[in-house]
Amino acid sequence: MPDQPKPINAIKLDSNMSIKKNGDDSLKWLSPLEAPFQIAGFAWLDHEKKYRRLPSSPKDPLPPAVDALANCTAGGQIRFITNSSNLSIRVKLTGPADMYHMPATGQCGFDCYLGEPGNQHFLSTTSFDHLKSEYEALLYNWKTKREFCVTLNFPLYQGVEEVLIGVDEDAHIISAPQYASKNPIVIYGTSITQGGCATRPGMAYTNILSRSIPLEFINLGFSGSGRGEAEVARTVADIPNPALLVLDYEANSGTVEEIASTLPSFIRILRERHPIVPIIVISKIHYSGDRFYQDMLRLHEDRKEIQKTTVERLRSEGDRNIHFVDGFTLLGEEDAEECTVDGVHPTDLGFKRMAQSLEPIFRELLKEWL
Missing domain, CATH: 2.60.120.260 (Galactose-binding domain-like)
Structure with a gap:
């Protein structure tokens, strides 16, 4: 019987992969x-x-x-x-x-x-x-x-x-230099908002944005659990004096009927505490399965339409500080599926593209703070 290959220990073979101790x-x-x-x-x-x-x-x-x-x-x-x-x-x-x-x-x-x-x-x-x-x-x-x-x-x-x-x-x-303002950017969402699956913390899209926009970022992404509950909305609303509020939770929102119920309620709760703070509603990014599973794509398109029409209705009623961003555009048009680990969660490349797409939108709404 031929000898079996020995397990490969890359850490022993490459000093750049070793655990660096202080000493x-x-x-x-x-x-x-x-x-x-x-x-x-x-x-x-x-x-x-x-x-x-x-x-x-x-x-x-x-x-x-x-x-x-x-x-x-x-x-x-x-x-x-x-x-x-x-x-x-x-x-x-x-x-x-x-x-x-x-x-x-x-x-x-x-x-x-x-x-x-x-x-x-x-x-x-x-x-x-x-x-x-x-x-x-x-x-x-x-x-x-x-x-x-x-x-x-x-x-x-x-x-x-x-x-x-x-x-x-x-x-x-x-002390480090002070931020341009004490007013933070608050982003509520899903596992993607939380940073799954960046290779290191600095590559989550909120952290990437924090390196170019000199304000505090508060990441409220909850893996699998960004469902838009009213009790969470009231807790988020307790954060004082935000410069910008971002809702990026479609991927966890459930059925079309559920997001049609939770989104207006979440926005209303935020508006009770922060009547003129800019709010951005971001629909879900492109998943690789959207190309092949028609039911999945239809669900995502229907939920996106709910978010878009909700924002349009609120703007027509006088709330000019609420905005919609189509998340399907954030990873790029041509090769979005190459930007994820598992068809859902971005790689560092995906997070970089998300941040690059969102930065000019954020900056436009934050002009008075920057």
Whole structure:
């Protein structure tokens, strides 16, 4: 019997794939919950001191799935300036990586961008044992002091119980530049909004947009659970002084009759608290199955028509600050199916195209804030 091939361990064969450990015992470890660090993306952080996207005890009890997914830290960012020669991070997650179609780096990792808002550049992603729920990772080591504005993006599909930032003992930490306005952009939606299935956190479309639009982004995407419930709408409406509200939940909305019921109600609840804030309703992106399954395409076209006509009706009734965007156009016309992992969830390419398509629309509606 011929010898069986031995398992291939790429990590041993390629040093670029190895887990990079810090190896520096002299660092001081700081909590980003303390000044001068700034944390964005968690609207209730100041009150609860938790890395959670919705309140722990909302006025209206949340659907159980939404309540659980609110612990995923999608859209969260740590922002600061430091001259440390070494930047490391310690993370305690609520669980390990466990998704078959999304890299552990996107589900459970942090990634690091350097540069001022509008001029940020990707440097590194945490490397760690994906079977474990705690890790320490090196983000950079210059061997000499160099000052940078740092943005660290939180994991997309896992909760974070604790995070600590490791810097040189004598390094200084100062506040990152302020946003153009304190008014955030709030985006409610589905697994795609949450960032499934980006390879790393910075490639979720809300995070991509945050690098070109200097405002705080609050990501309220709930995987499989963006259903437009009234109790969720009331909780979203509690976020004070938004600059822009975005509804991107068609993919989870159910039947045509269900979205015809939930969408006007969701908008009405938002309008009760925010009567003139711009609202964008985005229909679902193109799925690969839309080309081959006629029933699927018909459902998507019918739900899109509900969203479009709802917006048109509200505009005709005097709400000139509500707008519709056809999600089928966001990935491009020719090869949209090449932009997903599984026919549904975008790759990094898909998220990049979504962000590029949405940026001019967002900018036009945010002119008074930018």
